[in-house]
Amino acid sequence: MTDNRKIDPTTGTETTGHSWDGIEELNTPLPRWWLWTFYATIVWGVIYTILYPAWPLVSGATAGLLGYSTRGEVAAEIARVDLSNADLTESLINVDMGGLKDNEELHRFAVQAGRSVFAANCSQCHGAGAGGVVASGYPNLLDDDWLWGGTMEDIAYTVRHGIRNEDDAEARVSQMPSFDWLGAAELDATAHFVRSLSGLAHDEAAAQAGADIFATNCSACHGETGLGDREIGAPNLADAIWLRGGSHEAIIQQLKTPRMGVMPPWQARLGEADVRAVTAYVHGLGGGEAAMDTAQDGSAD
Ligand code: HEC
Numbered sequence: 130m131t132d133n134r135k136i137d138p139t140t141g142t143e144t145t146g147h148s149w150d151g152i153e154e155l156n157t158p159l160p161r162w163w164l165w166t167f168y169a170t171i172v173w174g175v176i177y178t179i180l181y182p183a184w185p186l187v188s189g190a191t192a193g194l195l196g197y198s199t200r201g202e203v204a205a206e207i208a209r210v211d212l213s214n215a216d217l218t219e220s221l222i223n224v225d226m227g228g229l230k231d232n233e234e235l236h237r238f239a240v241q242a243g244r245s246v247f248a249a250n251c252s253q254c255h256g257a258g259a260g261g262v263v264a265s266g267y268p269n270l271l272d273d274d275w276l277w278g279g280t281m282e283d284i285a286y287t288v289r290h291g292i293r294n295e296d297d298a299e300a301r302v303s304q305m306p307s308f309d310w311l312g313a314a315e316l317d318a319t320a321h322f323v324r325s326l327s328g329l330a331h332d333e334a335a336a337q338a339g340a341d342i343f344a345t346n347c348s349a350c351h352g353e354t355g356l357g358d359r360e361i362g363a364p365n366l367a368d369a370i371w372l373r374g375g376s377h378e379a380i381i382q383q384l385k386t387p388r389m390g391v392m393p394p395w396q397a398r399l400g401e402a403d404v405r406a407v408t409a410y411v412h413g414l415g416g417g418e419a420a421m422d423t424a425q426d427g428s429a430d
């Protein structure tokens with residue numbers, strides 16, 4: 130090493146004076162523009178940590194002078210959406226359900242809100258796609274085969290009060306009695322007749338005997354031709370759509386030990402707006418029916 134400044138003869142650049150084994154280090158300073166950019170980022174970093182949340186603390190972080198937080202931003206956004214939906218929610222609560230479809234914007238809003246209500250509250254029984262579960266007696270809500278009715282008003286009532294539950298005095302109720310007192314041959318004949326109603330494979334002679342048993346014991350609820358009765362949620366037995374299964378054995382089992390579906394009431398849990406929203410959603414799944422009597426009050430309660 131030496132303290133004499135030297136110019137490297139090859140490049141014409143000053144050396145730092147450091148030399149190892151005869152190899153000398155050239156003194157090439159960083160370009161000005163690079164240095165100033167570097168200083169600028171340091172200044173920017175300091176200002177940023179003063180204005181915005183930056184330094185981690187034991188719990189949380191420094192808040193920053195501007196008081197900005199992503200959580201606060203989300204809360205503000207939610208408040209903004211709620212505010213813009215407040216009008217629609219209010220209208221939904223007051224609309225005549227039978228006429229909801231006439232208000233396109235409100236109907237679209239209701240169906241969309243209803244979709245998430247359904248996913249959160251109904252899908253565990255009726256299935257994520259609302260296709261139901263036959264073995265468990267959870268009805269398919271996609272088709273137009275309704276136990277209790279498929280108008281907006283009918284569906285809203287079912288959702289509000291539920292079916293055969295102990296929590297709501299206005300729940301829909303009905304009971305199919307047990308026919309285990311019928312002899313084995315009679316049960317067999319009745320099952321053949323029930324299957325014949327849907328055009329399923331059956332024994333013709335047995336079905337004829339079963340027709341009489343059906344007329345005496347079943348037609349009061351299921352109708353003379355087996356079309357069912359929505360007043361009491363008695364299923365249509367002639368459409369090959371089954372709540373409990375349509376095999377010979379499943380029908381006999383239903384006659385001996387009738388199973389009856391229970392659904393909880395939703396009025397108190399969901400509130401009026403969500404009851405109406407999920408009703409609009411279910412109604413729009415494919416099987417929704419128009420109200421017979423449009424003059425009827427739409428509150429459906
Ligand atoms: C605990 C299970 C369960 C839950 C949760 C449930 N349901 Fe049901 N639901 C049933 C059963 C069981 C039936 C059929 C009752 C019967 O046999 O009459 C039914 C019937 C219905 C019907 C009548 C169908 C018809 O053919 O008339 C509608 C509409 C309905 N549910 C909508 C809903 C909606 C909307 C929700 C969510 C807010 C919901 N259900 C939540 C079990 C449930």
Ligand code: HEC
Pocket residue numbers: 266276303304305306308319323342343346347348349350351361362363364365366370371372373374375380383384388389390
């Ligand atoms: C008091 C009314 C009543 C009478 C009488 C009655 N049922 Fe029912 N039946 C019902 C109801 C209500 C249901 C629906 C149960 C449920 O929702 O889970 C039902 C369900 C059924 C089912 C299941 C349908 C399916 O889709 O899986 C069959 C089959 C049936 N009944 C056959 C009969 C036959 C056959 C008789 C006569 C021997 C009879 N019922 C008498 C009310 C009745």
